[in-house]
Amino acid sequence: MSLIVALDTHSLDAALAIADQLDPTLCRVKVGKELFTYTGPAVVQALHARGFEVFLDLKFHDIPNTTAHAVQAAADLGVWMVNVHASGGRQMMQTSAARLKQGGYATHLIGVTVLTSMSAEDLLDVGITISPAEQVVRLAQLAYDSGLGGVVCSAQEAALLRAKFGPEFLLVTPGIRPAGSNADDQKRIVTPADAMRQGVSHMVVGRPITQAASPKQAVLDILASI
């Protein structure tokens, strides 16, 4: 199991101020839509220069051709991991996975299942009448069949997916909250220790680390708790 710190900040300087308190041998970092939209590839290059492996969390969701080219563009930046929305469908995921394979890229491609900010009620609003866990399994199966190496899900669904897809399938889980910390906008939350027990491969933690008085100590505390 490894830790990924979500650097959700509004500038290169703000992101690097946090990254410079972290140890690339203890965690990876995640660059998401906010930071990447402000900085572009410069932040990825700066993080690589500091020795971090980067998960570029842009959650691509478009027609197959566009998505596959975007995935390749991410891989050309040398990122460790990139993702697409599994709800973009089989052809979109297959085309993207094939592009990485043909290009010989080492970048991991994973599929977002159901956002950890969504509950059963939220799914109903968008016309999905099954539970979050059932929808996660459905989309994870599609991602698996389409040749992706793993999924983004909540650790609440991790044990189910681990049993179904085996030890190599990557289970990347945001919505991690150390006991007693604020859930913020996350709805399917799990503590680091429980996530570990459920068999996740990578846990993603943002605000509990980036907004801590000492991000470095917050990382150490999470690692000590698992």
Ligand SMILES: O=c1ccn([C@@H]2O[C@H](COP(=O)(O)O)[C@@H](O)[C@H]2O)c(=O)[nH]1
């Ligand atoms: O289902 C998902 C997919 C992605 N995320 C991203 O993870 C981090 C979580 O940050 P916290 O501050 O720990 O809540 C954030 O960058 C999200 O964009 C997610 O939360 N859920």
